[in-house]
Amino acid sequence: MKVAFFSTKKYDQEFFESINTDFNHQLTFFETALNAHTASLAKDFDAVCVFVNDDLNAETINKLADAGVKIIALRCAGFNNVDLKATEAQNIPVVRVPAYSPQAVAEHAVALILTLNRKTHKAYNRVRENNFSLEKLTGFNLYGKTVGVIGTGIIGQCFAKIMLGFGCKVLAYDIKPNAELKESGVTYVDLDKLLKEADIISLHCPLNEHTHHLMNAEAFEKMKESAMLINTGRGALIDTTAVVEALKSEKLGYLGIDVYEQESGLFFNDLSETVNKDDDFLRLMSFPNVLITGHQGFFTVEALEQIAHVTLKNLTDFEQGKELENKVST
Template identity: 60%
Template sequence: MKTALFSTKPYDRHYFDRYASEYKQELTYFENRLDLRSAPLAGGYDAVCAFVNDQLDRPVLTLLAENGVKLIALRCAGYNHVDIDAAQELGLIVVRVPAYSPHAVAEHAVALILTLNRKIHKAYNRVREGNFALDRLEGFDLYKKTVGVIGTGKIGQVFCTIMQGFGCRVLAYDPYPNEALAQQGVTYATIEEVLSQSDIVSLHCPLTPENHHLINAGTLRQMKEGVMLINTSRGALIDTKAILHALKHRKVGYLGIDVYEQETDFFFQDLSEEIITDDALMRLISFPNVLITSHQGFFTEEALTEIARITLTNLTNYERGEFIEANTVVHGQVTGR
């Protein structure tokens, strides 16, 4: 089957090429981000393979369908960037990679916590300049701190377990509590209780219309003074304007984000010689207590291997008229090939 991969980076080629022949799939790589301008490149392909910042709204999906595309294979877990209703109406099948390595993202969230707390990034730069002073590098013990976890799916579950290993009290909110976590000592509470009692709040939930701007001026007011906020899920869970205000007024003491509300135009690119025109992003970067990474939480060898293998499995199963329910977002009409 012929598949066009968009938003391709060298590491995508490396892992997909490693396994493509095993699955007997024909892949063509495009560096272009998938949007209305680049969608015609998919003409003549059975499927497109898209990533988190590709544009899959109604106009793009309509153009893909008109060009003969039948399958949208997401090489990510989230699908908030896909117009699901439009895909259903157009008869497009949408599949994804629901779990590639929950440990990768959970461990990255912990890395953000440790780096912000112990100011590792600042210490590294100081020592390189011959400055071995400890002034303003003090942190705090994680031991016995209260960590609030919003979302206890696969990634949230791993994160809870890691934080318990530090001796933290873990509070969690999820509409569907995980009984295994409750049995190992995680306390489920209301979202208000989680926000008000936690020294650290970490977001591990998908982006939906219901939780867009989950962290906003109102929910920020419920948090402790000087709270640490971590987001490795989706940027639009946080209202950027509200978080800037909270940082400026020292309500939020630390912010660690691997995602950003307007990341589409910036992340996964080298813009070191460009003028970055996003004033909110530049303001965030200017705060000494903010740490931003560019959506690299998933970026481990194990995760990239699973992403390639599961995506290729999804393509192969489509050819066979088979589906793995957990991997399928939208069922369409499978035509014989």
């Protein structure tokens, strides 16, 4: 199949071309994002392959259909950026990579916790300047702390098991409790109880109409004083305005995020020589107890290989008329 890739970087091309030797698709890579203005680039392609910040609204979908696109392949797990009603109306299937390396994202969430807690990023900079003072670097033991996991899908499960290994008490909230996690020692509770009791809360739920701004002013008010919040899921799970206020009032003790509500056009780009005009992001960066990484939780060799393999297999299955096991349903 002729496949147009959007929002690509060098590592995308490297991994997909390497894995494609087993599939033999015709791959063309565009650095630009896919949206209604760039959809014309997909003309004469059988498929488009997109990422988290491509905008597949109804207008984009209709233009892809007019261009002859027969399938949309997401090289990610989330699909909140796709108008599924529009794809269904145009009879264009959408496939995704439901699990590419849950350990990668779970481990990155733990890295954010450890860095925020033990302030290793600040210690690193001090030592490089021959400053060996320990002032203001005090952390806390993870052992014995209560960790709340919101969303116990594959990534949430991996994260919960890691925290159990640290000797933490793990509380979980999910509309579908996992029996295996229960047996391993995780306690499922309602959301209010989790917010009130957890020293650390980590978000691993999908973004939809029910979880949009799940962490809002009301949620922060319920949280334990000076608790830590970690988000490696989707940016809009957190109300940015509300989290800034929670940090200003010192109700929230720490914030670690690998995703950001307005990350489109910001993350995955080198903007070091430009002026950042996102006031909310700049405000977050001004807090000493905030740690932000640029959506790199998935970024391991194992994950990139799996993303490429599953994406290309999804396209091959479509080309050969096989059942699409990773099809996104409305």
